[in-house]
Amino acid sequence: MKIERAYTIVTAPGRNFVTLKIVTDEGTYGIGDATLNGREMAVVAYLEEHVIPALIGRDPQRIEDIWHYLYRGAYWRRGPVTMSAIGAVDMALWDIKAKVAGMPLYQLLGGKSRERVMVYGHATGKDIEACLDEVARHVEEGYRAVRVQAGVPGIASIYGVAKKPGERYEPADAELPAEHVWNTAKYLNHAPKLFAAVRERFGDDLHVLHDVHHRLTPIEAARLGKEVEPFNLFWLEDCVPAENQESFGLIRQHTTTPLAVGEVFNSLYDAKALIENQWIDYIRAPLTHAGGITHVRRLADLAGLYHVRTGFHGPTDLSPVCLGAAIHFDTWVPNFGIQEYMPHEAVTDEVFPHDYRFEDGHFLVGETPGHGVDIDEEKARKYPYRRASLPVNRLEDGTLWHW
Numbered sequence: 001m002k003i004e005r006a007y008t009i010v011t012a013p014g015r016n017f018v019t020l021k022i023v024t025d026e027g028t029y030g031i032g033d034a035t036l037n038g039r040e041m042a043v044v045a046y047l048e049e050h051v052i053p054a055l056i057g058r059d060p061q062r063i064e065d066i067w068h069y070l071y072r073g074a075y076w077r078r079g080p081v082t083m084s085a086i087g088a089v090d091m092a093l094w095d096i097k098a099k100v101a102g103m104p105l106y107q108l109l110g111g112k113s114r115e116r117v118m119v120y121g122h123a124t125g126k127d128i129e130a131c132l133d134e135v136a137r138h139v140e141e142g143y144r145a146v147r148v149q150a151g152v153p154g155i156a157s158i159y160g161v162a163k164k165p166g167e168r169y170e171p172a173d174a175e176l177p178a179e180h181v182w183n184t185a186k187y188l189n190h191a192p193k194l195f196a197a198v199r200e201r202f203g204d205d206l207h208v209l210h211d212v213h214h215r216l217t218p219i220e221a222a223r224l225g226k227e228v229e230p231f232n233l234f235w236l237e238d239c240v241p242a243e244n245q246e247s248f249g250l251i252r253q254h255t256t257t258p259l260a261v262g263e264v265f266n267s268l269y270d271a272k273a274l275i276e277n278q279w280i281d282y283i284r285a286p287l288t289h290a291g292g293i294t295h296v297r298r299l300a301d302l303a304g305l306y307h308v309r310t311g312f313h314g315p316t317d318l319s320p321v322c323l324g325a326a327i328h329f330d331t332w333v334p335n336f337g338i339q340e341y342m343p344h345e346a347v348t349d350e351v352f353p354h355d356y357r358f359e360d361g362h363f364l365v366g367e368t369p370g371h372g373v374d375i376d377e378e379k380a381r382k383y384p385y386r387r388a389s390l391p392v393n394r395l396e397d398g399t400l401w402h403w
């Protein structure tokens with residue numbers, strides 16, 4: 001079997017997505033998600049110019065060899081663009097291998113470790129009351145776990161809050177980066193009130209998660225983690241920028257609040273110290289951005305040695321292709337934690353037909369050979385790409401901060 005053709009499909013049903021399609025000389029094809037929010041065309045260029053020409057003629061079954069050819073062979077290793085390109089190739093090759101084997105991807109990985117995959121939804125609101133109403137909607141829909149994000153008095157536009165109740169939160173909302181203003185003191189004084197209100201109204205059993213989105217210093221994160229211990233969060237996510245992995249060691253000394261990190265990671269090496277020192281509880285690096293199944297499987301195995309569980313990033317800026325492959329991975333991986341789920345728009349699901357099902361707060365994996373997601377290229381052509389950038393964030397004195 002040989003790779004005969006490979007090409008990228010850029011489409012924007014609801015938002016920009018990049019899909020890689022690899023076609024073999026026997027007609028079997030596989031697809032991978034190559035979407036990197038706000039940098040989509042960088043990944044397209046990397047794939048079209050530097051990856052696809054080198055794939056033609058290769059045996060698509062040699063997944064491991066191709067992975068190392070693209071990783072070690074690049075010389076310039078790692079980084080989100082490179083690893084998203086590798087991730088898309090890897091996802092497509094596993095899709096092909098599973099189709100050729102005539103089995104759903106989870107079987108090829110090692111079979112089911114669970115019947116269904118618990119997810120967390122996104123409850124957001126311009127204030128605490130509005131957020132609580134969204135939590136109530138999720139509870140009614142059967143969610144066992146909900147991430148809560150609310151506006152903070154005195155902060156004009158804050159991360160994670162949809163413009164209208166029930167709307168999806170899409171941060172890449174302008175052609176060039178929108179400028180947000182941040183105030184840590186106001187946020188730190190307000191956040192614990194949100195969790196207290198959730199526990200007051202919904203009790204102790206609901207899993208409550210929160211995303212700090214990289215904005216605190218380690219000691220500020222330690223303060224927040226300690227203050228919210230009475231609310232037993234499922235996790236506090238991205239509480240500090242994680243380039244300096246040792247920061248999490250300082251936070252860990254002060255609090256038992258579980259810590260999650262990794263959606264901006266693109267290789268195992270970004271998390272090695274975090275995991276080996278047991279400074280975190282959940283690792284979030286998604287299949288697309290962290291080099292695909294071949295690499296993330298190794299990351300999950302390392303994490304498993306240190307009681308760290310998976311908690312894949314799963315916003316609408318990863319396509320149903322990545323979500324579909326993640327659900328197979330989540331169904332197999334022994335140290336599964338939770339799967340993020342922000343429902344895609346109906347128009348997105350039309351372009352990306354899939355066999356995974358959401359039911360009663362969980363995903364049920366499909367039985368179609370492969371990862372169970374396809375792309376309707378004719379429909380995809382109806383939604384042209386338009387540049388969309390993630391915001392930047394400044395402190396009130398103008399300092400460029402972490403968005």
Ligand SMILES: O=C(O)[C@H](O)[C@@H](O)[C@H](O)[C@H](O)CO
Nearest residue numbers: 037171211263314315317340
């Ligand atoms: O936890 C999450 O889902 C993430 O933090 C997102 O909200 C990111 O901001 C987005 O994926 C960037 O493109």
Ligand SMILES: [Mg+2]
Nearest residue numbers: 211237238263
């Ligand atoms: Mg996040």
